[in-house]
Amino acid sequence: MADSPRRKTTGLQQRPGKRERLVAAAIQLLHQRGIERTTLADIAHLAEVPAGNVYYYFKTKDDVIAAVVAAHAEQVGSTLAAIESRFRSPKARLKALVQELAGQSEIVARYGCPLGSLCSEIDKRLDAPDFAAATLMLLIIDWAEAQFRELGRGTQARELAVDLLAAYEGSALLANTMRDPDILSEASRRIDRWIDAQSAPRTGNA
Amino acid sequence: MADSPRRKTTGLQQRPGKRERLVAAAIQLLHQRGIERTTLADIAHLAEVPAGNVYYYFKTKDDVIAAVVAAHAEQVGSTLAAIESRFRSPKARLKALVQELAGQSEIVARYGCPLGSLCSEIDKRLDAPDFAAATLMLLIIDWAEAQFRELGRGTQARELAVDLLAAYEGSALLANTMRDPDILSEASRRIDRWIDAQSAPRTGNA
C-alpha cells in the first residue's frame, strides 16, 4: 500500500505510485459517491496522499475527472482487445462483452454502471460541449458495430450496437434504482439470446 | 407570475402559488443542472420567491427533492391513467407510453431523462435504503406489466415490462451522453416494432 517501487526521488517523473493511486481512488469514489459528493480530500485520503498535495498532480478537480475518464477509456480499450484476441466469432465476442459488462451485478446494483453514471454526471457539469465522456460509450459502440458488420448485418450494424449498449445501460439504471442485481442478470441472459438471434441480414428481428 | 390567486392572507393554507412554484422550479432545475449543482437559492430565484423563504415551505433540501419525486409520481400516474382511458388495446397503450416517454427527444438529449437522471442522482445521495425514487420506475413497470399480461404474456409480463423501460432509459442515457436526439427517436421506432411483435405466448422472441 505504501509507495514501494519509487523511481528516482529527484527525477523528472513522479509517477511510481502517487498519481496512479490518486486516479484509482478517484475512479472508486466517483463511482460510489458520485462526482459532486466526492471531495478532493476524500480522494487524497483513500489514496494515502496528503490532502492538499492533489494539486501537484492535477490542476483542478475537472482534471481529476478527465484523468478518470481517460483511465476508464484505457481499461475499456484493453478489455475489448482482450476479447478480440480470445474469441474469433463476432457472436462470441459480443457475448463476452455482455458478460464483461454485466459481470459485477451486485456492484452495479449498488452504485450503478461505472461508465453510465459517470457520463450522466459529467453531462450536468459542463456547459461547454463535451468532455470526451461520449468517447467512452463510442469506444464500445464502434467495437460492437464492427462485430455486427462482421456478422453480416452491415446496414443495421450501428443501430444494433446502440441498442445493445442501451439495453445494458438501461438495465443497469433500473437495477441500481431498485437495488436488484437480478434485473441485470436477467437482462444479460436476454441480450445473449438476442445476440444468438442476430445472424442473416433478413431473418433477425429489427 | 406574481401571486395572483391568493388565499386568505391569515388562513392556515399558504398554497396558492408559492409552494407550487417552488416545486415546479425545482423540477426544472434538478433536471437541467442536477441535484448537487442546484442550490436552494437557484430554486427560489426561478420561482420568484425570496431566497431564505424556502425553509418556510420545506424543512431541508431533501424535503424539496422528496416533493419533486412526489410531483413526478403524480404526473406519471395521471399520464398512465390518461393513456388507459384513451386507448383500449394493450399494444396501443404501450405504444402510447413509448410515445410519451420519447416525446421530447431534444430535451432528453440535452438533459437526460427527467426520471432516470433523478433516480441516478438520488441513489448517490442516500446511505439509507431508499427515497421512494424506485417508486417512480415501479409505477411505470407495474403498469406496463399489466398491459403485457393482458396481451397474453402472463409468465413473462414483468420481464418484458422491465425490458421495455430499460430500453428507453438506456437510449435516453446514450442520447444524452452523445447529445443526439436521433438515438432516442430510433429507439422509439424500434420499441414500437418490438411491441408489435409481442403477442401470442410462444410466437414472440424473448
Added chain:
DNA sequence: GTCTATAAATCGATAGAC
C-alpha cells in the same frame, strides 16, 4: 519536489425582525 496552512467562495440552515 513534497507537503501544510490557509485563503476565498459557496451553500445549507437558522434566528429573528417585520
Added chain:
DNA sequence: GTCTATCGATTTATAGAC
C-alpha cells in the same frame, strides 16, 4: 405568516514552508 441577515460548515484552490 412572510422575509432578511447571517452563521457555520464545506470545499476548491493557492501561497509558501520544508
